Amino acid sequence: MSTDGFNEAERYLVQNWRQARRVEESMADVRPKYVEIGDRILETVQENHPELNWSENSLKRYPCIHIGRKKWQQGDDHGCIGIEYISLDELTAEHPDDEPFIGIWTGEQKKPLTDFKGIKRIEAAAKKLLAPEEIDRWEWPDELNQYQYQFSYYLPEKRTKLLDMILKDDGQEFVDCLVKHFESFVRFIPVLDEVFAKPSAKPGKK
Numbered sequence: 001m002s003t004d005g006f007n008e009a010e011r012y013l014v015q016n017w018r019q020a021r022r023v024e025e026s027m028a029d030v031r032p033k034y035v036e037i038g039d040r041i042l043e044t045v046q047e048n049h050p051e052l053n054w055s056e057n058s059l060k061r062y063p064c065i066h067i068g069r070k071k072w073q074q075g076d077d078h079g080c081i082g083i084e085y086i087s088l089d090e091l092t093a094e095h096p097d098d099e100p101f102i103g104i105w106t107g108e109q110k111k112p113l114t115d116f117k118g119i120k121r122i123e124a125a126a127k128k129l130l131a132p133e134e135i136d137r138w139e140w141p142d143e144l145n146q147y148q149y150q151f152s153y154y155l156p157e158k159r160t161k162l163l164d165m166i167l168k169d170d171g172q173e174f175v176d177c178l179v180k181h182f183e184s185f186v187r188f189i190p191v192l193d194e195v196f197a198k199p200s201a202k203p204g205k206k
Helices: 008-015 017-048 116-129 132-137 159-167 172-186 189-195
Strands: 054-057 064-068 080-084 101-105 149-154
Touching: 008 017, 017 054, 017 064, 017 172, 080 172, 101 172, 116 149, 116 189, 132 149, 159 172
Parallel strands: none
Antiparallel strands: 054 064, 064 080, 080 101, 101 149
16 A cells, blocks of 8 residues: 655645646547547548548557658558647647657668668659648658658647637638648648559668
8 A cells, every 4th residue: 555645746736726626627528629630630631632542640649640651651650641749738838858850750770661772762852742831841761761750841830829829719720721731731632542552662762
């Protein structure tokens, strides 16, 4: 049986139990509403681009949303376009793990969804499709064997700005903002159809 007493934070909660319970209940209401905003983002992109017939809203447990095509699936993983670090926990963190970004998910190092040639094909397409100012702010792969997210960029909107968008009216400004970022990757669909078309070779194989 534990003999540890309550620490300072726990004592504060006990002393303010009724107020803390109201906050707890309010948070339980807020989280589903934010998950619904994630649904609206994905639904809007899919309405504009029906070929993107697969999506995953992970905001219930993780700080991300993903969109792609069913045929980009290999095993239990999907090649996709993902926006990361947008959970309420991340957006309000004093020291977040990372800033919100969007990129192309190419699989884990041990189970890549494409190979070296596939990464280079995406890179060649990007250099043709992107405007000079886009090329300057995108992150380019420097270690192809790492895989995971490639061809990403940090959202230019600060976390405080994104939170303001979420809280304004019904959050439509936030929805429009993230839809715009997904739209910046839609032009890659043809090349992603090619590189995710078949199981990949071993990581780094040329």
